[in-house]
Amino acid sequence: MINKTLERSVIVLSWAAASILVMSVAILLxxxxxxxxxxxSLKLLFGSTPPLAAITLRQQVFDGLFPAVAGTFLLxxxxxxxxxxxxxxxxxxxxxxxxxxxKAFFSLLxxxxxxxxxxxxxxxxxxxxxxxxxxxxxxxxPSLMISALSLALLVLPYLIRSTQNALESVDPLIxxxxxxxxxxxxxxxxxxxxxxxMADIIGGIILAVGRCAEDTAVIMLTGAVAVAGVPHxxxxxxxxxxxxxxxxxxxxxxxxxxxxxxxxxILLLALCTCLLIFAFVIQKRLVTLLLYR
Amino acid sequence: xxxxxxxTPVPGSGEMGKRTLLEHLFxxxxxxxxxxxxAVFVFLAVFAIPLIKNGxxxxxxxxNWLPQQHLYGIYPMLAASTMLASLSLALSFPVSLxxxxxxxxxxxxxxxxxxxxxxxxxxxxxxxxxxxxxxxxLVPLMRAILGRGSGMSILxxxxxxxxxxxxxxxxFFVNSFQxxxxxxxxxxxxxxxxPVQKVLYVIVPQAWPGILNGLLLGLGRAIGDTMVSLxxxxxxxxxxxxxxxxxxxxxxxxxxxxxxxFDSMEFKSVFVSGLVLYVSTAIIMSIFRITSTISTGxxx
Amino acid sequence: xxxxxxxxxxLIGLVIYxxxxxxxxxxxxxxxxxxRIRIAGGTAHIPVMKEAAKRIITFNPDIQITxxxxxxxxxxxxxxxxxxxxxxxxRRPTDSEIARYNLRLFPWAVDGVAVAVNPxxxxxxxxxKQVQGIFAGEITNWKEVGGTDRxxxxxxxxxxxxxxxxxxxxxxxxxxxxxGANVVVSNGAMKTAIANDPYAIGYVSVGYIDKxxxxxxxxxxxxxxxNVRTGRYKIARRLYSLTKGEPKGLARLFIDFLYSPTGQKxxxxxxxxxxxx
Numbered sequence: 001m002i003n004k005t006l007e008r009s010v011i012v013l014s015w016a017a018a019s020i021l022v023m024s025v026a027i028l029l030x031x032x033x034x035x036x037x038x039x040x041s042l043k044l045l046f047g048s049t050p051p052l053a054a055i056t057l058r059q060q061v062f063d064g065l066f067p068a069v070a071g072t073f074l075l076x077x078x079x080x081x082x083x084x085x086x087x088x089x090x091x092x093x094x095x096x097x098x099x100x101x102x103k104a105f106f107s108l109l110x111x112x113x114x115x116x117x118x119x120x121x122x123x124x125x126x127x128x129x130x131x132x133x134x135x136x137x138x139x140x141x142p143s144l145m146i147s148a149l150s151l152a153l154l155v156l157p158y159l160i161r162s163t164q165n166a167l168e169s170v171d172p173l174i175x176x177x178x179x180x181x182x183x184x185x186x187x188x189x190x191x192x193x194x195x196x197x198m199a200d201i202i203g204g205i206i207l208a209v210g211r212c213a214e215d216t217a218v219i220m221l222t223g224a225v226a227v228a229g230v231p232h233x234x235x236x237x238x239x240x241x242x243x244x245x246x247x248x249x250x251x252x253x254x255x256x257x258x259x260x261x262x263x264x265x266i267l268l269l270a271l272c273t274c275l276l277i278f279a280f281v282i283q284k285r286l287v288t289l290l291l292y293r
Numbered sequence: 294x295x296x297x298x299x300x301t302p303v304p305g306s307g308e309m310g311k312r313t314l315l316e317h318l319f320x321x322x323x324x325x326x327x328x329x330x331x332a333v334f335v336f337l338a339v340f341a342i343p344l345i346k347n348g349x350x351x352x353x354x355x356x357n358w359l360p361q362q363h364l365y366g367i368y369p370m371l372a373a374s375t376m377l378a379s380l381s382l383a384l385s386f387p388v389s390l391x392x393x394x395x396x397x398x399x400x401x402x403x404x405x406x407x408x409x410x411x412x413x414x415x416x417x418x419x420x421x422x423x424x425x426x427x428x429x430x431l432v433p434l435m436r437a438i439l440g441r442g443s444g445m446s447i448l449x450x451x452x453x454x455x456x457x458x459x460x461x462x463x464x465f466f467v468n469s470f471q472x473x474x475x476x477x478x479x480x481x482x483x484x485x486x487x488p489v490q491k492v493l494y495v496i497v498p499q500a501w502p503g504i505l506n507g508l509l510l511g512l513g514r515a516i517g518d519t520m521v522s523l524x525x526x527x528x529x530x531x532x533x534x535x536x537x538x539x540x541x542x543x544x545x546x547x548x549x550x551x552x553x554x555f556d557s558m559e560f561k562s563v564f565v566s567g568l569v570l571y572v573s574t575a576i577i578m579s580i581f582r583i584t585s586t587i588s589t590g591x592x593x
Numbered sequence: 594x595x596x597x598x599x600x601x602x603x604l605i606g607l608v609i610y611x612x613x614x615x616x617x618x619x620x621x622x623x624x625x626x627x628x629r630i631r632i633a634g635g636t637a638h639i640p641v642m643k644e645a646a647k648r649i650i651t652f653n654p655d656i657q658i659t660x661x662x663x664x665x666x667x668x669x670x671x672x673x674x675x676x677x678x679x680x681x682x683x684r685r686p687t688d689s690e691i692a693r694y695n696l697r698l699f700p701w702a703v704d705g706v707a708v709a710v711n712p713x714x715x716x717x718x719x720x721x722k723q724v725q726g727i728f729a730g731e732i733t734n735w736k737e738v739g740g741t742d743r744x745x746x747x748x749x750x751x752x753x754x755x756x757x758x759x760x761x762x763x764x765x766x767x768x769x770x771x772x773g774a775n776v777v778v779s780n781g782a783m784k785t786a787i788a789n790d791p792y793a794i795g796y797v798s799v800g801y802i803d804k805x806x807x808x809x810x811x812x813x814x815x816x817x818x819x820n821v822r823t824g825r826y827k828i829a830r831r832l833y834s835l836t837k838g839e840p841k842g843l844a845r846l847f848i849d850f851l852y853s854p855t856g857q858k859x860x861x862x863x864x865x866x867x868x869x870x
Contacts, residue, residue: 442744
């Protein structure tokens with residue numbers, strides 16, 4: 001009798017929990033779209049500047065999101081380019097070369113790295129800036145480069161993990177074929193294992209890209225500013241979409257600025273969702289990776 | 294599996310030099326990553342040691358933030374972070390657990406997949422977007438409901454933070470439920486157990502390390518999140534007397550007090566906040582690693 | 594009619610003729626320049642900085658100007674440490690800051706700090722005593738000062754703020770600001786917060802006052818530009834741009850531009866009282 005009641009209440013509570021969850025998200029996003037969908041247009045990006053002149057950098061956009069979008073784009077490129085080689089090579093080591101003890105030790109370190117709040121990474125980046133600035137006075141400050149390096153550190157554990165998981169889940173039959181035919185371990189890794197797990201590795205990279213694009217805490221300590229235009233070089237400060245959303249949320253000066261804040265939020269959401277979907281389309285084992293955020 | 298094959302003697306010969314170079318690069322990459330993790334800690338430690346030696350560390354940990362009276366302590370932020378994280382976890386854990394029951398057993402089959410997709414989609418929603426929407430929807434609502442205060446309070450941040458950490462937990466729970474050996478499940482099936490009975494009497498008792506680990510990851514995320522509390526909790530640097538009070542977390546404190554020279558008390562305060570966050574998340578992740586090693590051990 | 598048209602066109606022509614060379618002579622020094630100006634600090638300065646940057650970059654796209662907030666304290670520190678080219682401050686740097694960082698001061702506007710509430714609030718005027726009481730947390734309900742029966746939501750700025758320093762010194766007489774007050778990070782954020790909260794009180798640069806918030810007369814004196822100029826409204830300050838040592842290159846040109854007729858007009862348009870060099 002008690003058991004029946006227990007089972008019934010579990011069913012009821014499960015329905016309730018799932019509906020609360022879905023409804024909360026639906027209400028928040030519905031609100032966002034209701035307010036912001038109307039702002040989506042070319043004008044949101046370029047304001048009163050002719051798009052062509054803006055893209056070719058002949059004119060700076062002052063009343064549109066273009067500099068923030070360009071900043072986020074450059075940031076993502078710089079940080080993933082830095083992180084990918086180290087992350088993939090580290091993942092190969094973890095999957096193929098590390099002994100049991102090494103593996104346990106490194107796993108713990110990478111878990112810790114994955115668990116560090118992003119604002120700590122930002123703080124580390126900031127301290128590095130001050131340190132470098134003392135070393136080379138006047139040349140280095142908070143900048144795109146520092147932010148990109150910090151973000152690379154932030155996504156490194158994902159890349160290592162995704163590569164490691166991808167390699168370890170290659171079918172043992174495939175794994176054994178090449179060595180049996182006389183291939184060396186490195187030949188096996190490069191010619192067989194990597195190509196066989198490429199989809200999973202790319203999926204991991206795409207998730208890392210999404211993480212770089214959405215993070216706010218790191219960049220607000222390391223070089224994102226309110227007004228910068230499109231950065232001219234890696235040592236410039238820059239604008240970025242997430243920082244713009246944060247900035248506008250607290251200090252919009254007019255209904256127009258607030259509206260472009262809603263527009264920016266939808267844009268960032270769309271970008272991150274597309275990346276996520278894309279990652280899932282190319283591979284399906286990603287689920288565990290989502291946990292490392 | 295991988296270790297075993299990784300350890301098999303390398304058959305064949307050829308290009309010894311080239312091979313070792315590339316293989317060394319793999320090792321170096323892993324080492325570099327490990328060193329970087331260590332570097333973050335060393336940087337924190339290098340600053341911490343003098344502070345701990347002269348007692349300033351604990352003084353900062355347990356005093357208030359009143360710069361005009363030359364007090365740079367982080368005690369209020371410590372209290373706010375603990376309060377916000379534990380409340381969010383307390384709200385998010387039951388919702389996540391029951392949602393994962395829903396996905397595993399309770400829901401009609403098609404709905405399970407739909408919900409799983411929704412949860413995965415939720416992991417991709419940027420924190421700043423959540424906070425932005427909540428700032429304009431939830432804050433005015435809270436102001437009206439509470440009847441006092443600005444609407445920015447711990448109570449405003451808790452549901453948003455709960456929503457943020459829920460998908461992490463749900464995915465972890467669902468995964469750990471699915472990893473229960475099928476022989477056990479089949480045994481339960483053959484005894485005529487309903488899906489709910491399976492969850493209650495077979496899956497949950499076996500999957501507790503997974504549940505604990507999901508909880509740990511959720512806690513780590515809740516402590517470490519910056520934007521939700523920065524944008525929704527009001528940021529006043531006092532120990533909140535009630536949940537309707539404005540409060541500032543450790544992460545928001547680091548974001549707000551932009552300190553640009555190592556010698557200032559502001560920097561030391563921010564830095565101690567960082568160290569506390571680092572150590573607590575490192576402890577959480579270590580427990581996480583230990584429990585997951587135990588649970589994989591059990592499965593074998 | 595014809596006469597009128599002629600007069601009108603010639604007048605317009607004259608205005609264009611008068612303005613065009615005027616504007617471009619002020620921008621002329623930027624011609625052919627290349628590089629970067631990094632500006633940060635005081636948030637009261639931002640509207641002027643943005644407009645000046647817009648004019649300069651539109652004239653010469655090879656120049657990049659980055660503008661960040663952070664507050665006066667941050668502006669002083671960052672320029673002192675050499676992390677930026679121009680630091681803005683809404684308060685005079687202390688003598689020790691000037692000496693330590695070898696700062697050069699360029700005050701270019703006079704500004705006031707106004708107590709402000711939401712336009713829905715019925716209160717129009719408060720005494721200094723009442724303001725001090727509210728910010729110290731002794732007066733906690735609007736009804737105690739003649740408003741509705743509702744808790745007062747106090748907003749303040751972070752410790753790096755120059756606006757906060759000036760307000761604390763001149764309006765609060767260095768009294769307590771209750772630690773439980775909500776903290777916002779800029780003048781813009783203060784304005785937005787007050788505009789969104791019907792029971793808010795805060796303090797903001799006079800240049801930021803518009804229809805979305807209501808300035809409060811202090812001891813009977815409303816914080817208008819005129820009262821700031823004549824000195825009747827006491828909570829006033831200068832807005833400074835700072836450089837480490839003598840300004841060089843683009844930083845020098847930027848500061849010169851602020852003092853040029855175009856620059857002075859921008860400052861006045863943004864609601865401040867320009868100061869000549």
